Amino acid sequence: MKHIISALVENKPGVLAHVAGMFAARAFNIDSLVVGRTEDPKLSRMTIVVVGDDRVVEQVRKQLAKIVPVVKVQDFAGQPMVARDLMLITISAPADKRPEILSLIEMFKGRVVDISTKQLMVEVSGPESKIEAFIDACKPYGIKNVARTGTIAMPRQGQAEVKS
Amino acid sequence: MSPKSRSAAVSADKSTSKAGAQIIVDTLIDLGVDTMFGYCGGVVLPLFDRLYDAPIRVIVPRHEQGGCHMADGYARASGKVGVVIATSGPGACNLVTGLATALMDSVPLVALTGQVRTELIGNDAFQEADTTGITRSVTKYNSIVKDIKDLSRVIHEAFYIASTSRPGPVLVDIPVDIQVARYEADGPVKMDLPGYKVQTKGHTRQISATAAAINKSEKPVLYVGGGVVTANASEELRALAQKAHLPVTMTLMGLGAFDQNSPESLDMLGMHGSAYANYAVQECDLLIAIGARFDDRVTGKVKTFAPNAKIIHIDIDPTSISKNVIVDIPVVGDAKYILTELLKEVEFRERAAWFKRIAEWKKKLPFTYDKKVSTIKPQYVIEELCRQTKGEAIVTTGVGQNQMWAAQFFKFSRPRQFISSGGLGTMGYGLPAAIGAQIARPDATVIDIDGDHSFNMTMTELATAVEHKLPIKVCILNNGYMGMPRQWQELFYGKRYSCSCLQNPNYADVAKALGAAGETVEKKADVPKAIEKLLAEKRPCVFDFRIEREENVWPMVAAGKSLNEMDGLDILESMA
Numbered sequence: 001m002k003h004i005i006s007a008l009v010e011n012k013p014g015v016l017a018h019v020a021g022m023f024a025a026r027a028f029n030i031d032s033l034v035v036g037r038t039e040d041p042k043l044s045r046m047t048i049v050v051v052g053d054d055r056v057v058e059q060v061r062k063q064l065a066k067i068v069p070v071v072k073v074q075d076f077a078g079q080p081m082v083a084r085d086l087m088l089i090t091i092s093a094p095a096d097k098r099p100e101i102l103s104l105i106e107m108f109k110g111r112v113v114d115i116s117t118k119q120l121m122v123e124v125s126g127p128e129s130k131i132e133a134f135i136d137a138c139k140p141y142g143i144k145n146v147a148r149t150g151t152i153a154m155p156r157q158g159q160a161e162v163k164s
Numbered sequence: 165m166s167p168k169s170r171s172a173a174v175s176a177d178k179s180t181s182k183a184g185a186q187i188i189v190d191t192l193i194d195l196g197v198d199t200m201f202g203y204c205g206g207v208v209l210p211l212f213d214r215l216y217d218a219p220i221r222v223i224v225p226r227h228e229q230g231g232c233h234m235a236d237g238y239a240r241a242s243g244k245v246g247v248v249i250a251t252s253g254p255g256a257c258n259l260v261t262g263l264a265t266a267l268m269d270s271v272p273l274v275a276l277t278g279q280v281r282t283e284l285i286g287n288d289a290f291q292e293a294d295t296t297g298i299t300r301s302v303t304k305y306n307s308i309v310k311d312i313k314d315l316s317r318v319i320h321e322a323f324y325i326a327s328t329s330r331p332g333p334v335l336v337d338i339p340v341d342i343q344v345a346r347y348e349a350d351g352p353v354k355m356d357l358p359g360y361k362v363q364t365k366g367h368t369r370q371i372s373a374t375a376a377a378i379n380k381s382e383k384p385v386l387y388v389g390g391g392v393v394t395a396n397a398s399e400e401l402r403a404l405a406q407k408a409h410l411p412v413t414m415t416l417m418g419l420g421a422f423d424q425n426s427p428e429s430l431d432m433l434g435m436h437g438s439a440y441a442n443y444a445v446q447e448c449d450l451l452i453a454i455g456a457r458f459d460d461r462v463t464g465k466v467k468t469f470a471p472n473a474k475i476i477h478i479d480i481d482p483t484s485i486s487k488n489v490i491v492d493i494p495v496v497g498d499a500k501y502i503l504t505e506l507l508k509e510v511e512f513r514e515r516a517a518w519f520k521r522i523a524e525w526k527k528k529l530p531f532t533y534d535k536k537v538s539t540i541k542p543q544y545v546i547e548e549l550c551r552q553t554k555g556e557a558i559v560t561t562g563v564g565q566n567q568m569w570a571a572q573f574f575k576f577s578r579p580r581q582f583i584s585s586g587g588l589g590t591m592g593y594g595l596p597a598a599i600g601a602q603i604a605r606p607d608a609t610v611i612d613i614d615g616d617h618s619f620n621m622t623m624t625e626l627a628t629a630v631e632h633k634l635p636i637k638v639c640i641l642n643n644g645y646m647g648m649p650r651q652w653q654e655l656f657y658g659k660r661y662s663c664s665c666l667q668n669p670n671y672a673d674v675a676k677a678l679g680a681a682g683e684t685v686e687k688k689a690d691v692p693k694a695i696e697k698l699l700a701e702k703r704p705c706v707f708d709f710r711i712e713r714e715e716n717v718w719p720m721v722a723a724g725k726s727l728n729e730m731d732g733l734d735i736l737e738s739m740a
Contacts, residue, residue: 009359010358010359012307013308014296014300014307014308017297017300018300021300021301022301025301055486055490058486059483059486059487062482062483063483065482066481066482066483067359068304068305068325068357068359068360069359070359071358071359072359
């Protein structure tokens with residue numbers, strides 16, 4: 001099962017290597033690991049998607065917390081949260097297919113960010129399932145390249161889903 | 165400027181600022197360091213230059229690995245933080261085994277390494293290595309100081325992290341330009357460790373639940389690890405075992421935490437543990453693990469470990485809890501604190517039937533060996549060492565059969581008396597650890613019970629012992645084999661002794677060449693006299709006991725077997 005774990009870490013050199021090294025050394029299975037600064041310049045947030053049963057994830061959580069520069073660890077399992085991936089995807093788009101591709105992009109609330117005679121680059125963000133669905137939908141046209149960020153997530157404070 | 169006025173200008177500058185190397189030395193003195201182990205080299209010369217005038221004793225090993233094990237042995241014998249210094253590149257790389265050893269056994273250690281100049285880092289400079297990268301997975305924490313402003317703080321943090329919570333080695337890498345740069349400190353040092361939390365107090369309800377479980381239990385067993393030694397909780401442990409009337413078994417690392425001469429002692433458990441401890445664990449209805457981590461050498465096959473027991477785990481490290489064995493009651497905190505709290509709530513219970521059953525196992529299957537043969541049995545040498553020192557010596561060991569026999573046949577009564585590489589199983593640990601222990605405890609009798617091949621790995625450190633006139637006593641149990649691999653080859657590889665038999669030097673001659681005393685003991689009848697002589701020796705000495713070559717360690721739980729499926733019980737029973 002996939003778990004999304006969020007770790008607030010000190011924004012210092014070597015912390016990512018320490019965290020990644022711990023995962024490798026303990027044979028934990030990382031699906032994705034995303035790091036970025038937070039509102040506090042001294043802290044970064046790592047969002048780590050881990051595959052494993054509850055026992056494995058419990059160990060991951062504890063081993064992460066044990067790393068000295070890791071300030072706080074949260075497992076979002078069972079909590080209301082927002083999880084997002086960002087993807088840039090280049091699709092083969094000859095003139096005759098372009099209208100239907102554009103309507104597909106519209107359906108997924110994607111954005112064309114680059115265009116050439118033969119292809120389009122599209123930016124799509126959303127839950128992982130939406131990203132996967134968009135990739136599937138694009139397959140018949142021909143996918144040239146994909147770049148994905150991996151998942152970032154935050155717990156919801158309010159209970160209602162607010163559409164953006 | 166005349167020479168005189170130039171020197172006045174320099175001293176004026178010095179009065180307001182300090183060189184990095186001086187900051188390091190002053191910080192170490194502030195932190196109470198009076199002894200450390202260090203090997204010189206190009207990029208630590210500024211530091212060694214400052215140490216020249218400092219009130220710190222520096223012991224120079226013959227190899228950095230030796231220095232690291234010395235600092236480790238010093239820390240285990242004294243309870244203080246061990247300090248080791250090495251230069252960049254090869255020096256730092258040579259620390260890796262020692263750091264890993266200390267990490268696995270939770271030993272408080274601070275390693276200071278020199279690094280090439282900041283601007284050269286990453287350019288494959290001479291004697292450059294990515295020390296923090298290399299040592300990240302063998303330290304509790306490490307860091308590199310790239311700004312002299314951080315130097316004192318980082319060293320303070322290193323000592324704090326190394327010695328608190330679950331202790332471990334911390335490495336600080338210091339580029340040579342930082343050691344040379346000057347800095348004027350602006351106020352007291354403040355540590356900055358937002359992610360490091362030390363939890364000493366256990367959860368009150370969990371402690372009460374533990375006490376209730378103990379009070380209810382018919383057949384409990386305390387399973388005690390090195391954490392009790394680290395937490396200085398032996399007194400509390402003894403009080404608990406007596407007040408609640410509990411049998412106590414110890415891991416290899418836990419030996420000494422509980423007096424093995426007490427009626428409650430079940431001695432060591434696990435792969436080469438006592439039959440009575442292993443049976444008791446398999447039959448108990450409550451297993452209380454304290455400062456132990458359910459290592460595979462202890463549990464045997466995890467699925468069938470303590471199958472009837474409710475399991476309680478008291479440990480300061482939450483990651484140890486339910487890592488290998490699922491626990492019913494976890495208690496996270498310091499063993500000393502939790503045992504003190506537990507003592508208030510437990511009640512005495514007779515448990516006559518349980519202790520009677522244990523006594524029967526003890527009588528039927530003690531640790532023993534064939535005492536009738538004319539060859540020197542390793543167990544006999546150890547028993548004699550224990551008898552003649554009245555069980556008072558500090559014992560360090562190599563790794564393998566020598567280590568297991570020492571654990572089985574020396575009866576330890578005090579914490580910090582048995583010093584051995586448990587987690588990593590580091591061959592070559594015994595001699596340098598003995599040197600560290602002797603420096604920490606100058607008045608104690610320190611004996612390294614070693615194997616021939618463990619001794620081979622670090623025997624040059626004998627020169628260090630000679631230089632510092634340390635009366636350490638090395639007893640080599642010499643069977644001409646890497647004993648444990650040979651035993652496994654005998655049992656599981658059809659006696660194909662592939663690469664486990666190498667030619668040894670004459671150790672007595674080696675000892676003499678290095679300036680120590682040396683003797684070879686070949687006859688059983690000579691053993692008591694030899695040990696008398698060994699104990700009377702004021703110099704470092706090496707006694708080479710030529711033991712029976714194919715003696716095995718019994719009992720043995722083969723890998724993947726349950727604790728109660730021990731081999732060699734028929735041998736023990738026939739000789740009991």
